[in-house]
Amino acid sequence: MPKITDEVYYIPGQDEFMPDSHTYLLGKPSSQDLSLIDAGLTGKGNYKIQSILNAGFELKAIKRIIMTHTHLDHIGCLTEIQKQIPWAELWMHQLEADLLEQGDERAVYGMEMFRGFCEDQFGLKPGAFKFKVHRKLNGGEIFDLGDSAWEVLHIPGHSMGSIGLYHRPMKILIPGDVIYADYAIGRFDLYGANGPELKKSLMRLAELEVNILLPGHNQIVRGLPKGYILQTAKQWEAYLR
């Protein structure tokens, strides 16, 4: 499990026929207060937990799981992980939390056709993604996560409850699926997505100083070029109306 900084560790997604989101572990190990960011695709829970153990972390130090959003490739193995760390709280944006608490899975699958495919593929039953959410986020919160301050940003557009986590002192941004390496952005055609909102979110991220970009998929970027987020937003502008 690669170390990004003293307070950020990285478990690469293990893509197969479908993408598996990256999982990040936040917090200084000495704090005994760690946070998992995103779970991953259905079936990947064991891989994620083993990666944490192999890196020498104790599961009991993991106090919470924070979801950047609740698409299947991020939340699919949440139940598997919760079985291993049942004490961990679940945090996510209120808009998607409200859906999941009611067992409304539209934000998980994004489209009906995909639901059918996934239920067949993984043997999932309707109602598999009903969760109790311990903390509903709105954006604007600043949390001390393992001796390290992280800001919550509500950045809708890829999904309605997408959040980013920003570590201002180290200029680290965890944007979920809103922006990736190589000038790519998240898709904006699924349930709850919205092109103009995605553009607004990108413009908001463009105002931040970001040195390390830790997206939900594909490469992570250290030494992000100045203006990268703005340039990405500009390249996609015409599609985001």
Ligand SMILES: [Zn+2]
């Ligand atoms: Zn997504």
Ligand SMILES: [Zn+2]
């Ligand atoms: Zn994703």
